[in-house]
Every structure is written in C-alpha cells, then in structure tokens.
Amino acid sequence: MxxxxxxxxxxxxxxxxxxxxxxxxxxxxxxxxxxxxxxxxxxxxxxxxxxxxxxxxxxxxxxxxxxxxxxxxxxxxxxxxxxxxxxxxxxxxxxxxxxxxxxxxxxxxxxxxxxxxxxxxxxxxxxxxxxxQKKRLDAEKLSRQNRRYHLESLLRSVALGTGPRAYDNLKDEEPYCVVTFEVTDSPQAVPSSGPASMAEPHIIRTALMDYDTVMIGLSSRQCCGIIFLDKSRHTAGGLVKALHDTIHIVEEYLKADAFAGVSREHLRMQDLEAAYQQSILALNNVFYSRNRVNCFDPKITDGTDSPVLPSIQQLIESLSEALRSDSPETILGMLEDYCASFIKSGEPFHIFKKNMLSVYTVLTADVKQMDMMDEWEMQKADESFYTTVETSKTFFGIYESLRKYLALYLRLRENFSGTQSSLIRQVNSYIHKNYNQNISLQTIADTFLVSCGHLSRLYRKETGVSLISAINNRRIEVAKRLLKDPRNRVFEVARAVGIEEPTYFTHLFTQVTGVSPSAYRKQLESLGGHPL
CATH class of the missing domain: 3.40.50.2300 (Response regulator)
Incomplete structure (x- = not known):
C-alpha cells in the first residue's frame, strides 16, 4: 500500500x-x-x-x-x-x-x-x-469477548438456576434491564407444526443492533438477554418501541406469536437475578395486558385481592361438563380464569405445569376417542405440548399453547359433529383407521349393515365427495407424509397405504396431487423437505 x-x-x-x-x-x-x-x-x-x-x-x-x-x-x-x-x-x-x-x-x-x-x-x-493500534483493538476485542462470555454464563446460570453466580469479575457499567422473549404456535398452525426455534436468538441480536445486548437461548421457545442503556442515546420509550419492532420481525421470521417481558432498570450486576425474575413476571402479565411487550409492574402481581383458586379436580370436572354441553366460550373463559387465579395465588410453577398436563390429558382423550386427528398428528400435538411444558418458564407460555390446542380441538369437534349423521361419523372413523387395509364400498357397507346404494348416496350427500374418493384421499394424505422419508421406496409406500399395485398407486397419486410420487419427492427435496 x-x-x-x-x-x-x-x-x-x-x-x-x-x-x-x-x-x-x-x-x-x-x-x-x-x-x-x-x-x-x-x-x-x-x-x-x-x-x-x-x-x-x-x-x-x-x-x-x-x-x-x-x-x-x-x-x-x-x-x-x-x-x-x-x-x-x-x-x-x-x-x-x-x-x-x-x-x-x-x-x-x-x-x-x-x-x-x-x-x-x-x-x-x-x-x-x-x-x-492493532494490539489495542485486539485487546479490546478480547476484553469484550471475555465480558460477553462471562455475562452469558452468568445469565444462563441465573435463568436456568444452575451453577454459581460469579459477580466478582464484573464491574457495574451503564444501566441495564433484562428482557425475556417467548414464542407460541401461530393461531393458523396446528400443534403438529412443532415449536419455532429461539435456541439461537440471532434474529433478536440483529433487530436490537442499536443496543449493546447479551442474548442467550433458553429453549426452542424462549430466550432472554441483558440490554445495556446508553442514556445519551436511549430512552425507556425508545426501548419499548424497539422491542415492539423486534417482536414484529420475530413473528414474521418464525411465523409464530411472540411476546416480551421487560424488567425495571438496574445499575448493579448483583441485581441480575432480580431483574430476570421481573422479566418473567412481566411476561406473565400478558394475561392482564394482552400487549406484545410488557414492562414489569409489581401492582399486577402483588398477590392482593386474589380470587379463590379452585382445585384441579374441580377444574377438570367443570371442563368435562362444558365439553358435554358444547359450550366452547365457557371452556376458554374457564381456562383463562383458572390461569389468572393461579398466578395471583402464588402457588409454585411446577404445580401449574402438572395441572395443565392433566387438563391436556382430558382434552386429548376426547379427541382420540372420536378420531378427530390421525395417530401421527396426535403424536406431534402431544410432543409439541409436552415440549412447551418442559421448556417454558412462564405461566403464559403454557397457557397460550393449551389455549390454542383447545381452540383447535373445538374447531375440529364442530367440523366433525356439526352436520354429519352418526353413521357417516362412524364411517369416517373406520376409513381413518383402516385405510391401509383392502377396504371398499362393499366392505364398509357390510360392516355397518347397510346397502351399498344407500351408503353411497348418504355419504355423498353429507360430505360432498364419494366414499371411494374419501378412501383414496386418506391414502394419498398418508402417502405424502411417508414420501418425505427418502428411505421409503415408492412401492413400499403404496403397500403401507393399502395399495398392492405400484402402477395403480402412481396413477392414483398423480390424479389426486397433479404430480407423480417421484416428482413429488423431488419437489420436497428442492424445498428443503417441507410439504407442498
């Protein structure tokens, strides 16, 4: 040069x-x-x-x-x-x-x-x-890296409740607050879609690039961070706006609902644990505020004027009665009231987790009994909710996941039983379970002791499609899922859905989807394995 x-x-x-x-x-x-x-x-x-x-x-x-x-x-x-x-x-x-x-x-x-x-x-x-200058910059970079590593380790130990709290090597710097983010499944997504990932919160770091931040992922649904405030550039209102913008970016990127809880401003690093707890309490305040960004307010969670908390047995009995009487608004309101009362009661968080698992079990038992979802979808729903309960650190995260499952359940229940007769519901359940067998209009009519003509006319009248189309649609639906696994060969997929002849399976698959099984699999590969 x-x-x-x-x-x-x-x-x-x-x-x-x-x-x-x-x-x-x-x-x-x-x-x-x-x-x-x-x-x-x-x-x-x-x-x-x-x-x-x-x-x-x-x-x-x-x-x-x-x-x-x-x-x-x-x-x-x-x-x-x-x-x-x-x-x-x-x-x-x-x-x-x-x-x-x-x-x-x-x-x-x-x-x-x-x-x-x-x-x-x-x-x-x-x-x-x-x-x-290079040596000085390298030393400053190393110092920043060490500081960030130390703060990340400290924040992780505080958030996860593990390891010692090493404050000795940290000097008090500019004011800071702690923010905890949590995502829940999108209202448009069924629970089988799985959780969006917050384990590596690079999106949030990028969105808050105007601030000095230390962010760590806590689980696939939650992350938290320290945000340092430069008083010459930052205001409380500016931070809240920046967090709202960040929430919008996260929701667009992860296709999930996102919320944030913000602690009070602190000066001493020794107050980090208190700041983290404040951010969790602020996140739980979504029950009352319904805001995407919630700042810590001790008046909301001070435990005064707490309503009487019903027992979990009383809640389950009330939910079961509401399910029998087809009162969806009553069910949703009942769940929200219970969760709000639980937060006010000051009862331990692990008891809330246990109780919500009990509620979920009651709901899924009804779904499984009525065959509203196939076994694979039900398994994914279970995994999604259990993961939420295991990883979430807030009442709100568990409540929101259960609420969305309940809303889905009520929608499925309404669609399932709203206009169909008892016979057609039983036929759909039979197809759902036996699609991989050699079933036909005749075998189904014989099973339910009705004539083929009567069953065919009634099924088309109530569903809008022929019974044979319903069988084929169910088979192709399962086949598409099996084709996502490259280890499954086409003829194996055909047999798995009850079709012995691969040529006929290819013809039927092309007729229903518009592409052959091989072409469908190539499209999956080009889209990174996501279903069309």
Missing part, C-alpha cells in the same frame, strides 16, 4: 522541487495533494481527515503556517506524520514542534537526501502506531 503524501509550501518552485527531486515510487509513496498555505491543508484535513498519511510542510508561510498545521493535527488526533521544511539552521521552532510531535526537520538545501530519510522515519512511526 503506497503512503499518501501532502506537500505544503507557499513557493511553487519548492513544491515542484520536492516532487521531482525525490524518487517517491522507490519510497512507496504517492503525492495526493499540493497546498500553497496552511489554510488549504487544514481545509483538506477537515474534509478528509484520513485522506493522507504524511504531511511535508514549510514552517513559515503566510497566514496559517506549519506550526498551525501541526497544532491542528495534534489537537484533532489525526493519524498523520508531519515533516517540517526550513531554510534556517537554528531551528527556532524546535521546542513548539516537539510539543506537537513533529516527525523531523529537513533543510530545504538538503531535500534530495534529507527528505527521503525523514519520510522513512515517518513510515516507520506510522507502521509502529498501526501495530500498537
């Missing part, structure tokens, strides 16, 4: 002499600017402070002189070396020049030999300062 040189002298012949008497290419330098006085140099530095490496200037010039240039460079800490040219051997300016760290003096009568030596000296000083 060529060093950039600026020449300043009020005599044009001297400027030309400097340019032509020195082999600048051999010195690995290039002249980038020529100035007739100090004002021009200072103007250049104001506009481009990093545009030059070495300034060669006459000491005495009309107006601003060489000392004015050196003073400006020193006061503004511009990383440039200054070399003075002088026609005087007494160096009457030496004391002031030393004060401003001038690199060297060169007599104008010795430009051809003295100036190259001074330039080499300036280059060596620049290289030395660059090396010192």
């Amino acid at each position: 060529a060093y950039r040189v600026l020449i300043a002298d009020d005599e044009e012949i001297i400027r030309q002499g400097i340019e032509f008497l020195v082999d600048w290419e051999r010195l690995d330098c290039s002249i980038v600017e020529r100035c007739a006085n100090g004002q021009e140099v200072i103007r250049f530095l104001e506009q481009s402070p990093s545009g030059v490496d070495i300034i060669i200037s006459d000491i005495r010039m009309a107006g601003a002189d060489g000392l004015d240039i050196a003073r400006y460079v020193s006061q503004n800490q511009i990383p440039v070396q200054v070399i003075f040219l002088t026609a005087y051997a007494d160096f009457s300016y030496a004391k002031t020049a030393i004060e401003y760290s001038v690199t060297d003096f060169v007599l104008k009568s010795d430009i051809s030999e003295g100036l190259p030596r001074a330039v080499e000296k300036a280059k060596a000083l620049l290289a030395q300062k660059q090396e010192e």
Whole structure:
C-alpha cells in the first residue's frame, strides 16, 4: 500500500522541487495533494481527515503556517506524520514542534537526501502506531469477548438456576434491564407444526443492533438477554418501541406469536437475578395486558385481592361438563380464569405445569376417542405440548399453547359433529383407521349393515365427495407424509397405504396431487423437505 503524501509550501518552485527531486515510487509513496498555505491543508484535513498519511510542510508561510498545521493535527488526533521544511539552521521552532510531535526537520538545501530519510522515519512511526493500534483493538476485542462470555454464563446460570453466580469479575457499567422473549404456535398452525426455534436468538441480536445486548437461548421457545442503556442515546420509550419492532420481525421470521417481558432498570450486576425474575413476571402479565411487550409492574402481581383458586379436580370436572354441553366460550373463559387465579395465588410453577398436563390429558382423550386427528398428528400435538411444558418458564407460555390446542380441538369437534349423521361419523372413523387395509364400498357397507346404494348416496350427500374418493384421499394424505422419508421406496409406500399395485398407486397419486410420487419427492427435496 503506497503512503499518501501532502506537500505544503507557499513557493511553487519548492513544491515542484520536492516532487521531482525525490524518487517517491522507490519510497512507496504517492503525492495526493499540493497546498500553497496552511489554510488549504487544514481545509483538506477537515474534509478528509484520513485522506493522507504524511504531511511535508514549510514552517513559515503566510497566514496559517506549519506550526498551525501541526497544532491542528495534534489537537484533532489525526493519524498523520508531519515533516517540517526550513531554510534556517537554528531551528527556532524546535521546542513548539516537539510539543506537537513533529516527525523531523529537513533543510530545504538538503531535500534530495534529507527528505527521503525523514519520510522513512515517518513510515516507520506510522507502521509502529498501526501495530500498537492493532494490539489495542485486539485487546479490546478480547476484553469484550471475555465480558460477553462471562455475562452469558452468568445469565444462563441465573435463568436456568444452575451453577454459581460469579459477580466478582464484573464491574457495574451503564444501566441495564433484562428482557425475556417467548414464542407460541401461530393461531393458523396446528400443534403438529412443532415449536419455532429461539435456541439461537440471532434474529433478536440483529433487530436490537442499536443496543449493546447479551442474548442467550433458553429453549426452542424462549430466550432472554441483558440490554445495556446508553442514556445519551436511549430512552425507556425508545426501548419499548424497539422491542415492539423486534417482536414484529420475530413473528414474521418464525411465523409464530411472540411476546416480551421487560424488567425495571438496574445499575448493579448483583441485581441480575432480580431483574430476570421481573422479566418473567412481566411476561406473565400478558394475561392482564394482552400487549406484545410488557414492562414489569409489581401492582399486577402483588398477590392482593386474589380470587379463590379452585382445585384441579374441580377444574377438570367443570371442563368435562362444558365439553358435554358444547359450550366452547365457557371452556376458554374457564381456562383463562383458572390461569389468572393461579398466578395471583402464588402457588409454585411446577404445580401449574402438572395441572395443565392433566387438563391436556382430558382434552386429548376426547379427541382420540372420536378420531378427530390421525395417530401421527396426535403424536406431534402431544410432543409439541409436552415440549412447551418442559421448556417454558412462564405461566403464559403454557397457557397460550393449551389455549390454542383447545381452540383447535373445538374447531375440529364442530367440523366433525356439526352436520354429519352418526353413521357417516362412524364411517369416517373406520376409513381413518383402516385405510391401509383392502377396504371398499362393499366392505364398509357390510360392516355397518347397510346397502351399498344407500351408503353411497348418504355419504355423498353429507360430505360432498364419494366414499371411494374419501378412501383414496386418506391414502394419498398418508402417502405424502411417508414420501418425505427418502428411505421409503415408492412401492413400499403404496403397500403401507393399502395399495398392492405400484402402477395403480402412481396413477392414483398423480390424479389426486397433479404430480407423480417421484416428482413429488423431488419437489420436497428442492424445498428443503417441507410439504407442498
């Protein structure tokens, strides 16, 4: 890299002499600017402070002189070396020049030999300062990395309740608050879609890039972080707005509902555990505020005026009665009231987890009995909810997941039993369970002791499709799921759904989906394994 040189002298012949008497290419330098006085140099530095490496200037010039240039460079800490040219051997300016760290003096009568030596000296000083700056930056980077690692370890031990709390090596810095984020399944997604991942919260780090943050993932649904507040740039209102923007980005990226709880502002790192607990309490306040971002408010969770908490047996009996009487609004309201009462009661969080698992068991028993979801979907729903209960650290996260499952269940229940007769519901359940057997209109009619003609007409009237189409649609639905596994060959998938002849299976699959099984699998691979 060529060093950039600026020449300043009020005599044009001297400027030309400097340019032509020195082999600048051999010195690995290039002249980038020529100035007739100090004002021009200072103007250049104001506009481009990093545009030059070495300034060669006459000491005495009309107006601003060489000392004015050196003073400006020193006061503004511009990383440039200054070399003075002088026609005087007494160096009457030496004391002031030393004060401003001038690199060297060169007599104008010795430009051809003295100036190259001074330039080499300036280059060596620049290289030395660059090396010192690199070491300083490396040390600062290492210090930041160590600080971040220490804070991440401390925050993880606080959030997970593991390990010692090592505060000794942390000094109190700028004010901070703790934020905990939690995502829940999207209302449009059935529980089988699985949890969105917050285990690596890089999205949040990027969204809050204007803040100094330390973020850690706690589970696939939750993460938390320390946000340091620079009072010269940040306000409480600005942080809340930034968190709302972050929530929007997270929801768009993960296709899930997201919420945040924010602690009070703290000054001492020893208060980190209290700040984290405040963020969790703030997140639970979603029950009352319904806001995406919730700031800690002790008045909401102070335990005063707590309603009587019913026992879990009473809750389950009430839910079961509401299920029998087909009162979905009553069921949802009952669950919300219980959760809100539980938070106010101050009962341990692990008891809440246990109780919600009991409620979920009651609901899923009804779903499984009525065959509203196939076995695979039910298994994925179970896994999703159990993961939520295991990993969530908030009442709200568990409640929200259960509420959405309950809403899905009620929707399925309404669709399942709303317009269909008892016979058709039984037929659908039979198809659901026996799609992989050699079933037909005749075998189903024989099973339910009705004629083929009556069953065919009734089924089409109530469902809008033929019974044979319903059987084939069920088989293709399962086949599409099996084709996602590359280990399953097409003829094996055909047999798994009750079709012995691979050619007929390919014909039927193409008729229903518009593409062959092999083409469908290729489309899956191109889309990263996601179903069409």
